[in-house]
Amino acid sequence: xxxxxxLVVLVSGSGTNLQALLDACTDxxxxxxxxxxxxxxxxxxxxxxxERAGVPTFVRSLSDFExxxxxxxxxxTVVERFEPDLVVSAGFMKLLSTDFLAKFLTLNTxxxxxxxxxxxxxxxxxxxxxxxxxxxxxxxxDAGVDTGPIVxxxxxxxxxxxxxxxxxxxxxxxxxxMLVEAVGRIAREGITVEGRRVRIGAGAR
Ligand code: GAR
Numbered sequence: 191x192x193x194x195x196x197l198v199v200l201v202s203g204s205g206t207n208l209q210a211l212l213d214a215c216t217d218x219x220x221x222x223x224x225x226x227x228x229x230x231x232x233x234x235x236x237x238x239x240x241e242r243a244g245v246p247t248f249v250r251s252l253s254d255f256e257x258x259x260x261x262x263x264x265x266x267t268v269v270e271r272f273e274p275d276l277v278v279s280a281g282f283m284k285l286l287s288t289d290f291l292a293k294f295l296t297l298n299t300x301x302x303x304x305x306x307x308x309x310x311x312x313x314x315x316x317x318x319x320x321x322x323x324x325x326x327x328x329x330x331x332d333a334g335v336d337t338g339p340i341v342x343x344x345x346x347x348x349x350x351x352x353x354x355x356x357x358x359x360x361x362x363x364x365x366x367x368m369l370v371e372a373v374g375r376i377a378r379e380g381i382t383v384e385g386r387r388v389r390i391g392a393g394a395r
Contacts, residue, residue, distance in 0.1 A: 194218075194222050194223040195376070196272065196273060196275045197222050197224045197274060197373070198224075198269050198272050198278070198294075199211060199224055199240075199277075200228045200229070200230075200277065200278070200282035201227060201228075201229050201236030201237070201282055202231060202234065202282050203235070204235045204236060205234070205235050205238075205240075205281065207299055207365065208224075208240065210366035210369060210370050211224055211278065211370060211373060212239065221377035222276075222377035224240070225273075226245060226248065227239075227246070228247070228248045228268065229249050229250075229282075230249070230250060230282065231251055252284065259287065262286065262287040262290055266293055266294075269293075270293065276294075276296075276297065278296075278299075279296060279297065279299070281299070285335065291331055291332065291333070296331040297330060298328070298336070299365055301313050302315070302325065302336075302361075303325045303326075303345065304343070305337065306319075306324070308334075308336035308337065309336065312361075317353070321348060322347065322348050323347055324346055324361065326343065326344050326362075326368055327340055328340070328342040328369060328372050330388060339383050339385070339386045340386075342368050342371070342372040344364045344368040346364050375390045375391065376390055379391035
């Protein structure tokens with residue numbers, strides 16, 4: 191059996207997507223292992239979840255560095271130490287540099303159907319726009335904001351009476367399932383990215 195795919199997961203908040211991956215990785219058949227969890231701030235539930243699971247953690251706060259490039263390089267250095275096959279940005283609220291992205295294949299999950307509603311407020315912007323269907327997108331991170339090649343998407347219906355919190359919670363339920371499914375398939379079957387086309391499987395690893 192091949193070695194499990196090594197995941198480094200980056201978080202900034204509650205870490206429910208991370209938890210879904212940690213739970214999935216307890217099954218050896220899943221094909222992946224979270225080898226470290228990194229954050230851009232201390233004292234968050236995402237880090238506590240990693241610690242409870244016995245996974246090493248690290249924090250690199252932007253405010254501890256004189257420049258953004260310095261922060262980004264320090265983040266890349268610590269990530270590199272864990273030799274990831276894949277970096278998963280799961281609610282990590284910082285943009286990563288092209289230097290970082292050249293080193294690590296990095297996926298990000300976004301709570302909207304890209305290319306709609308990029309940025310920090312996907313659920314709010316979808317609600318404000320009055321869309322009837324939104325969702326979540328897993329994509330390969332590129333230099334833009336939520337613009338990278340799309341790996342997977344899941345639709346979520348906007349209900350009458352939804353507010354940002356209720357809509358985001360429903361998106362997150364679908365998002366976690368999508369993330370776990372796609373990362374597991376990538377771990378077991380591989381991934382290729384050609385331009386904007388992402389393919390999982392067929393020996394793509
Ligand atoms: C997720 O919905 C994720 O898509 C979103 O933050 C949430 C993190 O939840 N990310 C973004 O909005 C990035 N643009 P979690 O910390 O419970 O996994």
